[in-house]
Amino acid sequence: MSDEERAPPKGYTYHVSTEQLRVFARLSYEQRFAWLESTRAFLVAAATPETIERVRRLRRGETVVEPHAGSPPTS
Structure with a gap:
């Protein structure tokens, strides 16, 4: 396995269990919207x-990505 394959993922990860999905699915549309808001x-x-x-x-x-120092400018 290469170093790249062993490297932790960039950014972040988030796990949602099957039970969490079931609970959310049981919410009314109004409750889902309130949660979202x-x-x-x-x-x-x-x-x-x-x-x-x-x-x-x-x-x-x-x-939203700033060019690296020394990179040619983009227009």
Whole structure:
């Protein structure tokens, strides 16, 4: 196995159990929407200024990845 194959995944992972999916599936549409809205509100409140700017750039269709130092400029 190569080092690349052994490396931990980048970013993050999240596991949802079958039971968690069943519980969510039993919620009414109103309850699901309330859960979604409260999660969105939490994420907005917890977002750093940098994260907020990245989201704005994505919504405008712009890149969010800054070029590495020494990379040729892109236009």
